[in-house]
Amino acid sequence: MSETRIDVNALAEQLLGPYAEVRKASRARAARPELQRDPSLPMDAHRARVLEQLGILVQEQAVQRAFPTEFGGHDDHGGSLASFEELVAADPSLQIKAGVQWGLFAGAILHLGTAEHHAQWLPDAMSLKTPGAFAMTEIGHGSDVAAVATTATYDEDTEEFVIHTPFKAAWKEFLGNAALHGKAATVFAQLVTKGVNHGVHCFYVPIRDENGEFLRGVGGEDDGLKGGLNGIDNGRLHFTNVRVPRTNLLNRYGDVAADGSYTSPIASPGRRFFTMLGTLVQGRVSLDGAATSASKIALQIAVTYANQRRQFNSTSDTEETTLLDYQRHQRRLLTRVARTYASSFAHDDLLDKFDAVFSGREDTDEDRQDLETLAAALKPLSTWDALDTIQESREACGGSGYMAKNRFNQLYSDLDIYVTFEGDNNVLLQLVGKRLLTDYASEFRKLDTGAVARYVAKQVGSTALHRFGLRGVGQSFADVSDERKSANFFKDPANQRALLTERINAKVVEVAGALRAAGKDPVKAATAFNENQDLLISAARDHGQLLRWEAFTAALAKIQDPATKEVLTWLRDVFALSVIEDDLGWFLANGRLSMQRARTLPEYINRLLARLRPHAQDLVDAFGYTQEHLRAEISSGIEGQRQDEAMEYFRRLRASDNAPVSEKSLRKSGAKA
Amino acid sequence: MSETRIDVNALAEQLLGPYAEVRKASRARAARPELQRDPSLPMDAHRARVLEQLGILVQEQAVQRAFPTEFGGHDDHGGSLASFEELVAADPSLQIKAGVQWGLFAGAILHLGTAEHHAQWLPDAMSLKTPGAFAMTEIGHGSDVAAVATTATYDEDTEEFVIHTPFKAAWKEFLGNAALHGKAATVFAQLVTKGVNHGVHCFYVPIRDENGEFLRGVGGEDDGLKGGLNGIDNGRLHFTNVRVPRTNLLNRYGDVAADGSYTSPIASPGRRFFTMLGTLVQGRVSLDGAATSASKIALQIAVTYANQRRQFNSTSDTEETTLLDYQRHQRRLLTRVARTYASSFAHDDLLDKFDAVFSGREDTDEDRQDLETLAAALKPLSTWDALDTIQESREACGGSGYMAKNRFNQLYSDLDIYVTFEGDNNVLLQLVGKRLLTDYASEFRKLDTGAVARYVAKQVGSTALHRFGLRGVGQSFADVSDERKSANFFKDPANQRALLTERINAKVVEVAGALRAAGKDPVKAATAFNENQDLLISAARDHGQLLRWEAFTAALAKIQDPATKEVLTWLRDVFALSVIEDDLGWFLANGRLSMQRARTLPEYINRLLARLRPHAQDLVDAFGYTQEHLRAEISSGIEGQRQDEAMEYFRRLRASDNAPVSEKSLRKSGAKA
Incomplete structure (x- = not known):
């Protein structure tokens, strides 16, 4: 071993980065068994456990950080992410389901909606009273969001948007909270009014009633078992002429007046689209x-x-x-x-x-x-x-x-x-x-x-x-x-x-x-x-x-x-x-x-x-994780103990009269003799 | 598309290689649902299912190929491997558990034992009457087999070998069939007789009685859940002065006479060791x-x-x-x-x-x-x-x-x-x-x-x-x-x-x-x-x-x-x-x-x-696998159907009067005007 040692504590502190205290608090949470994954649980029980864990995060005020102070948040965007990231040490399913609820679903309301939307939906999204899905991806259009085929057509007569899935490739897919827990969804669809398609916009759409039954026109499927993240209830959603009020359009970057006329603070449809997506970075x-x-x-x-x-x-x-x-x-x-x-x-x-x-x-x-x-x-x-x-x-x-x-x-x-x-x-x-x-x-x-x-x-x-x-x-x-x-x-x-x-x-x-x-x-x-x-x-x-x-x-x-x-x-x-x-x-x-x-x-x-x-x-x-985070038997020192025990055994054996000699060494000395 | 097409059938036949017929027969087996993995099964049920599947292979004479004709085999070594390999398409657990039973356990008896051993143990190993573990690896010595610490010390008085695990690092580990199903094991240990260690040899050691209880001196643990291959009951074994008859030494490359004197057809201990291991290639x-x-x-x-x-x-x-x-x-x-x-x-x-x-x-x-x-x-x-x-x-x-x-x-x-x-x-x-x-x-x-x-x-x-x-x-x-x-x-x-x-x-x-x-x-x-x-x-x-x-x-x-x-x-x-x-x-x-x-x-x-x-x-x-082997929804043509349906929808929409125009194209033509 070299004589000089690095300063592990100082380095560990530096590695915690600009949100060290928030990160430490989140790591302390991730070290608690009740927030961790139980590898023995099958999918259904794992999903239920993670939903419960989200509830614990709400109770402990661990999810409000990114939201405006008027809703009990701290307007602390960087710290909020640092905090969520560390949940990966407890269970990646917990990290991602929290991300779906507060980053994507509530995040879309916050960043794409305006004051009225915030007042109306943010408190319940933040408190988990409304678990929500983020319905952007379609089975036929993964990364190509601009090409989603779901439509939201404005009906001037009723002042409603009609959300519709025109074919199977347009089913919303892989959505966390969609299979079981989601009560609402932020749905991305082509906004059509007065015969013009203004591109992809986001709509707040209730999907399930209090009993967990799909509302009229909404359907879906459970994605079932996945390669991992099985603590999250991913699923598909589709919409058959589902009507929502005009004001359910999250209208920060594009709005439709009662008469159906479209306005946007961003003239270019391309730049408007990328600006909307950018808020979800x-x-x-x-x-x-x-x-x-x-x-x-x-x-x-x-x-x-x-x-x-x-x-x-x-x-x-x-x-x-x-x-x-x-x-x-x-x-x-x-x-x-x-x-x-x-x-x-x-x-x-x-x-x-x-x-x-x-x-x-x-x-x-x-x-x-x-x-x-x-x-x-x-x-x-x-x-x-x-x-x-x-x-x-x-x-x-x-x-x-x-x-x-x-x-x-x-x-x-x-x-x-x-x-x-x-x-x-x-x-x-x-x-x-x-x-x-x-x-x-x-x-x-x-x-x-x-x-x-x-x-x-x-x-x-x-x-x-x-x-x-x-x-x-x-x-x-x-x-x-x-x-x-x-x-x-x-x-x-x-x-x-x-x-x-x-x-x-x-x-x-x-x-x-x-x-x-x-x-x-x-x-x-x-x-x-x-x-x-x-x-x-x-x-x-x-x-x-x-x-x-x-x-x-x-x-x-x-x-x-x-x-x-x-x-x-x-x-x-x-x-x-x-x-x-x-x-x-x-x-x-x-x-x-x-x-x-x-x-x-x-x-x-x-x-x-x-x-x-x-x-x-x-x-x-210096990475700073403890055994509670690592949770691997071989990082506990067990291997060192086994090796020490073995070496001690052989040391004693060599010191005794009973040690067998090896045929190999006998042959060598025989050859020499 | 290019005009010339390759000859898929001829190429497929060439890819089947030197044991084409055997491979096809095994693929036909792998296409049957009862031999496949059921992804919904938890570990215990998966283990039981794979054991049953081994029984089906025995019944259908699908495992005898590598063994001598006198035991109902075909002395067909290459064909036997080709056949086992294809089981991976049914379930890798089935392939590997079959490999443990007939490749490693029965293989050790066949290749390291001699005629008496074959007559005594091969039939029950082949028929699965004796499920067996291959006890080579130790937790303290993975790939370094020459250094295993388990000892087999010859006792001239009783004409027995005493199999012993001296410390925890010498526990036999990761052995298929060890956690539940194994009744015997081929155990690799340092052979010591007359105070001389002749290096690693293999011994046939019964480990469980008819009721599945460990025999006296034998102990072990279940490895539990693994990263995969959970249809196999891997586990650990340890031995506390377990006595087996002298003739349980699989003595093809080294033998101990009743008086304890050691003989081997291979003089060099090093070459002897590698020759033994080589039979298990x-x-x-x-x-x-x-x-x-x-x-x-x-x-x-x-x-x-x-x-x-x-x-x-x-x-x-x-x-x-x-x-x-x-x-x-x-x-x-x-x-x-x-x-x-x-x-x-x-x-x-x-x-x-x-x-x-x-x-x-x-x-x-x-x-x-x-x-x-x-x-x-x-x-x-x-x-x-x-x-x-x-x-x-x-x-x-x-x-x-x-x-x-x-x-x-x-x-x-x-x-x-x-x-x-x-x-x-x-x-x-x-x-x-x-x-x-x-x-x-x-x-x-x-x-x-x-x-x-x-x-x-x-x-x-x-x-x-x-x-x-x-x-x-x-x-x-x-x-x-x-x-x-x-x-x-x-x-x-x-x-x-x-x-x-x-x-x-x-x-x-x-x-x-x-x-x-x-x-x-x-x-x-x-x-x-x-x-x-x-x-x-x-x-x-x-x-x-x-x-x-x-x-x-x-x-x-x-x-x-x-x-x-x-x-x-x-x-x-x-x-x-x-x-x-x-x-x-x-x-x-x-x-x-x-x-x-x-x-x-x-x-x-x-x-x-x-x-x-x-x-x-x-x-x-030309790889030649069918949907029964692939068992992936996205290889079934479902994606092509979805795409066709979507394209047909848009074709009709364009042909109709209802197609919305895009804001983007309006702006372009507006700019031109």
Whole structure:
């Protein structure tokens, strides 16, 4: 073990982020058995338990935080999400069902409705008197919300909207609270009045009576058993000419007067639609946080086990090697610890940005777009990483990792859906990619085409310089005699930043060039876009990694303790260099790294991992979860006890006269004799 | 759609491999509901159901195939595995519980026991009169079987072995049939006689009486709920001075006479141990097959859905784009179709090799070692790939992929354990890596050290040539004017083979060089080995990919139909080039590819995928599973019906006078006016 230790307490406090106190309070709640999942419960009992748990949250005033003070809330948007995120440690079903009720259903009333709606429906939504479903997704249109087929047609005679499902593909699907508990729903439908379709709007629609029976015209089905999250009663809903009063239109961004005339504060139907959706970004933000927490939990279990478990003896006849001393095991777990730190710091930035926008502190159109891009870039990475981290952690614990009592499969199955809900990850990254293209294009907004052409020629020239490896060769000649120079290059944050940034720029330039070449014919443009889809999505992913790198690097600056700072710097380097290693072919093929430098990279990462190894336990302990959160037998110390007992047995045996000699050693000494 | 179609029937027949008839019969069985999993059953009922299903297999003579004709078997080793593998389509729990009973428990009696043992125990093991556990793994020693701590000490006075568990880490763990159904166990323990430990041997030990009560000295625990495979009653066993007759030692490879003297046909304790373990290789072989089948099932579901599901409109106002027309979706699914083909053909070779050894046709020590290496190289790849393929397939089906009725999560959870049982994947790959090192070293066995030094110098020279990119630059100058030349390079199988082979050789040379430099001091040698562990494991993985490539390429030669041959050649190219793309950084950094060629690779793969796209459904239909095997609502055509109904609705609406106009188009025409 190294002599210097990191300051675990200070680091733990930093990792709690900008809402540390709220997060701690929520973790304390998640540590209580009555709010946790009982893995023995079948679906029906699990659903009932989670509904009860929502009631406990209401009683303890744990859900009001995001709402206006006039309704007993605190107008604390960032803190509210931090609080909900931590419920993932109790049961992801609880986190998501709470998200459905207070984030989506009540959130739609709050953000899409106006004062009258708030007064009328928010109190009962907040108190759970009205459990509600968020009826946006249709079975035929998952991520393509603009294309939902449910209609809300205004009837001037009765001053009502007629909500209607025209065919089976338009059934609302996968809605939490729809199968059993929901009494009302916020329904997204094409608003049609006076023969004009004004696009998707949201309506407050009662769906069940006091006895839990569907109201007239409303029907549905239970989704039944799912891959996970079985504490939530997901289901389908459909509407057959269901009439609601005109005032049930949540009319903040678009209204219909009694005479059927439509008005909106946002002229462009496209921008109006994205503005409405943008108010619901909190779902994505909180999934980013919850997924990062799940990764922390998995790693805290797996690293603890890897520090106790011994397997095979390589350097000693009497003591087997601890798993985490194996290079491969370090590769498997410590690179993921580094990534999880990056994800955690990036999430804190996202929460800050979210709070700035929703509190109104920084709430321009551009701020909202930045927030949405940030969420769309980070949520895919953290949710995919959570699955990858949980799975690798489970495998790193071998057969024990497969036992339900060690938690991994349960977490994996619950988190699985995070990668495709609140926006399919690939669709979200494509949104980010389009934003990158727009930003790139906006650099030329005021230039004439001649200037654009010159810029492109310059880019091509620069790319050609890279392509022919001239930079690369330069690196090669400079470095070839000294591996240390190569290491110095890689650990320089300016170089890390340059590599991570140039990769995005170069890919975006490439896609933009292909789109420009395709011209304005819609079919040709769509074909060109599709032919570059994979590249554009990879640029978006790279953008997310850069955001994480920047957050991690900014977090380093805040660390006081020198030992902690040094170790965390290694960890940031492992994160950055693993990201580069994962795409090493690109950096080489495009002349951003020399062959010589590229060859030294894996070994340099290995050396950093070996340096981090003595700090591994401290690094995961700083995540701050307790045994009540981990709830895995193998993280309890049981493995260390077993190993100690075994070693003690053999120690005594060797000291006694009864120890059998091995045939192998007899043969060896026989051969010598 | 392309005009030429592949010959699906002929391809399906080829994919069934060398045991086509046996495989079909087993698939017919797997299509019967009474042999399938009922997802609604909780653990206890699921366990009881699978036990019953084993009884059905016995009644239908579906389990005897591998056993000697004198016991009613067919001595058909390869066919037996093919038959068991297909049970994964019914329920992985059924496949694995059958594997425990007839592959492991009865297999140990057959392969480690001798004639008397066969006569005494095989009939009841075959008929399931004696359900049995295979008690090898200990909680403290997963993959390190040589280190199990259970002892079997010979007592000359009573002519008995005393089976004993000295401490908690030595409890036998994760054993199928141990929690409930097992009446006996084949127990692996350190054989001690006359004060000498002769290493791990296997003993037949009765564990429960007719009433299911543990016999005296035997104890255990139920493992309870697992991440999956909950139709199997896994549990722990421990032994407190349990006495069994001397003749309960399964004595094919080592025996103890009444007077306690030990004899073995294999002098070296190490080689004896590996020979014993080698007889149990069938577990790994069958997991390779079952995992490949699971990938086929997942892809058949996901590709079918992707061919029906539409989402977003890019080129048409009235028709949305089919998922599989998106480049990213092709990347996600079709690269995995290619890999699954490669895995399927490689598995056929593995089955052939397995049958050759176990039938005695080709059964030298070297054949056995080759078989073990082959199994250890392929099983990790196919089991990891199965998890990756199932997960990507589930995500490609969005929220629908998460519903239990669409099967993915169930398959994933069951297959999860395949990556760490019958040998942890990383441990298996390390074995392969060591074999690669041995083979490399054996090239020098007869050379003096001077020659070795010269060889190494030559290698270093050649590597240096690569390192300075001289080859690469040569490629660059040759190709730079013509992308087609680059494509011709990549599709040439000789180049594919050379790239895939050189990568392994170069990595092995590098590791061997580091080990040689470390010298013979055990601690230094172990340190050097650990510092190269990740590289060595990656070389082993590369070796597995080469084996798959060779199997795929050999399979192409057998295809008669020209259209099928052409399409399958593209598919082989996608497999090979995806493997190269995944490790592109290595090929560039080590001068095996020029920058120019590397840059053209992703686009060339994309073009191949677009060419394959019209054949996607045929390619997965050739896997040959029916709706009875897939059992996923979304593979039934339901999505196509929904889409057709929706399109028909809009067609009619457009043709009528009632179609609302969109505000967007009004604004556009308004702007024009």
